[in-house]
Amino acid sequence: MSQPDLPPTPDTSTNYAGPIMFRRDPSEETTDRHLLAWVDPRDPGLRVDRTVRDSWRVLRIQSEFVAGFDAMSDVAEAVTVFGSARIKPGTEAYRLAVRLGQALGEAGYAVITGGGPGAMEAANRGAYDTGAQSIGLNIELPFEQHINPWVDVGMNFRYFFVRKTMFVKYAQAFVCLPGGFGTLDELFEALTLVQTKKVGRFPIVLVGRDYWGGLIDWLRERLLGEGMISDGDIDLLHLVDTAEEAVEIVKSACPTCGKDDDGRLTR
């Protein structure tokens, strides 16, 4: 007997629009892109875009803040880890990120990442391994995307700036592993917030002297040398090589963080 025609194995590549998942023929459009698109005010046909659509968009932004605050409301002490989306399992960089997640988890911190692959996945994996809360705040991107499997509280954001608020609001410290533009963006946002005293007592740790050393030298020579930043601003950055050193710096900023009133780990 002949087999009935079965449908081919489906393509499981996935795109998200906020909480909504799309498979098959994913579009390159993202919500952020719509928000940031320039609309010519001289074009009467597009007037509705500026007046009505942007105003309504505010409600969606608001709802994303509400969902984010709700999702994060149980998080006690946490550390946000940034780092490359591109590093692969089996590499030294990946092992370092796993170890960082473990060391933070063992010290009683929840670990927050961008929820994606690479260093994010590795840090979530390390935290998950210790039983610490492992949080992934993912972002809608114009290509295939997934929340890594080691996230136990995950949320998919439409708006970069809403997601970034969560990274800062719920963390006691930032730890940056080697990374690209995304990592640098997150690092410099954190630095600016500390420099302008929008957040206090917030260590920023860079792991990998070899990777970050050149950037620090450049900041010192050019930015400090030419008076673009103040004496002391460079000291906001802590440069280390190991996960253990990073955790020591985080703990020294808040010795009681990660512990309950009886000194037990909070996780």
Ligand SMILES: CC(C)=CCNc1ncnc2c1ncn2[C@@H]1O[C@H](COP(=O)(O)O)[C@@H](O)[C@H]1O
């Ligand atoms: C393979 C690939 C590019 C996947 C992208 N998937 C992503 N998923 C979630 N967060 C991301 C992603 N790409 C960049 N980010 C954000 O930017 C940082 C990494 O960017 P980069 O690889 O250093 O520049 C992360 O800390 C994260 O918060």
